[in-house]
Structures are given as C-alpha cells and as structure tokens.
Amino acid sequence: MASVFSHALVAYTIKKVANVSLNPIKLSLLAIFCAVIPDADVIMFQFGYSYEHPLGHRGFTHSILFAFLLAFLVRIIFYRKVKFFSKLGMTLCIVFFLATISHGLLDALTNGGKGVGFFIPFDDTRYFFPWRPILVSPIGAARFFSEWGLRVLQSEALFIGIPCGIVLVLRIFLKKKTT
Template sequence: MPTIMTHAIVPLAMAAAAGRDRISPKIAIAGAVLAVAPDADVIGFALGVDYGDPWGHRGATHSIAFAAMIAAVTAALWKEARSLFAFAFLTFAMASHGLLDTLTNGGLGAALWWPFENARIFAPVTPVRVSPIGADFFSARGLETLVSELKWIWLPCAALAVGGLLLRRQGNGG
C-alpha cells in the first residue's frame, strides 16, 4: 500500500486542478479523508479477520462499489456533498485508494470489483513500492517507498494540479 500521505494527495491534486469553484475546500478535505479511510480495515486483524477474506485488508473497503456507497451516504448526510460533481469527486477520491494499491509491488491485490467478485487484483504494471508498516517505515526500505511514491504518484499529481491551474488561468484571460 502507498503511505497515508500519498493516498490523500490524489484527491487534493484533483481538487486543485478543478479549482475552488468546482470543488470546495471542505469537499476536497472530505475527499482526502475518504481516500485514506479504506485502510481502517486493518482493524479486522485484531478481530480475527483474515487478510484474504472479503472484509480483510484490501478487500471490500477498497472497492469501487464501496466508494460509491460511502459517497452516497456522505451526500445523504451532508448538504454540501449533494451535487453530482461532489458525489463523483468523493466516489473517485475513495476509489483512488484501491486503484493506487493495485499499483504496488507487494501484499495482496485490491478487491476493486467487490461485491461482484472477491478476486484481489493488481494493475498490469506495479511500479510503486509497497510501504513498510510501523517502525520499519523509518528504514532504507521506507525511504525507497517515499522515492517511489514521489516519482510515480506525487509528481504526476503535481503536474495535474499545476495543469488545471494553468488551464483555468488561460480560460480567464490570463
């Protein structure tokens, strides 16, 4: 899995690219929280849920359907999230977690298609180094993970954010 900071950067970059008039700062922050939330499934380890179970780590909570369900509940409970654009943004923000996890080179894949299929999948290419957990994060392997994330996720996200900003400025005549 990528680090928690990297999961949050994807929706923040999307929000920066779209601009405040399309994605409010509150919705952007909610997107960042939802992008990190799927890893709360690790509580299952303490409850005896096996990693490979449908509700285990990288299971149902990492799926596109689960992301859409959580975005729908969020929209039902929070007036600011009730536009189609906000709903789509929040869905993609949360779904980005599982999508990023499919790009990693370790662990089980993500159950992107749950509840229709429980198979864990990886992307055809897995360039992102899987993040070590706990104190191992502060090691050479942890540094290699951060460099990998910088190259494959942070820099493309920065390009997206800057590109969106430049396009909006150009559209506003300067």
C-alpha cells in the same frame, strides 16, 4: 499499499481539478478522508479476519461498491443542503467517489500485498495492474519511519507526486488561459 501521503495528495489533486466553489478546506479534508479511510480495514486483523477475507485488508473497503457508498454517504451527511441531482451535487459525489476509488487504484500499482478486491462483494478475486512501479508501504508508523519507508516515499514521489504536480500545474495554466 501506497502511503497515506500519496493517497491524500491524489485526493487533493482530484478536488482541485473538480474546481468546486465551496469551502475549500472542508472539501479537501473530506476528499482526503475518502482516500485514506479504505485502509481502516487493517483493524480486521484484530478480529481474526485474514488478509484474503472479503473484509480483510484491500478487500471490501477497496471495492468500487464501497467507493460509491462512501461517496454517497459523505455527500449526504456533509452537503445535505445541496440538491442531489444538481450539477454541484453530482460533482461532489464524483469527487468523493474518485477520491475513494483512487485508493484501490494506487494499491493495485504497488509491488506487494495480495491484490485489491475491486468487485467485492460480487467477486472476491484480488487484482493488480500489470505495471506495478510503486513500492508497497509498510503497515504501521514505526515501520514506515525507516529506510524502507524512505524508499517508498521516493517511488511515490516519482510515480504519484510528479504526475499530481503536473496535473496541478496544468490546471493553473489552463485556468489562467480561460480567464
């Protein structure tokens, strides 16, 4: 998996590009929540579920269906006064969906694990992208704060941080150009 820092950065970038004029802190925190919550599936190890099980790590919580359901749920709970089919309502759903699905997409770019179950519960196959440049992050804080964790952060800075930075700078440049 990519680290929580990279998942949060991608969610923040998605939120900034969406340019939604609502409470920016609330929206940022919700987008970041959507991007990091799929890894809560590691708790399933404690209940005896294997990595490969549809409810195991990188299983259902990394799927497209989960991203859709979570986006809908977060939008309904936290923005219930916004009309659902309004432009703002649809934009919020898209932001939360993209933030959530970005988690699995980043994980599919890592060099470790057993793939991502994008189509669970319809298909239990796990997938990786052909190009996997991101070093897989260790599970657990103790393992993360090590030489391995530092190498992970370096690869994420290169393959996630720089692209997000470029997108954010372009957004600022293009926003100034239109005003």
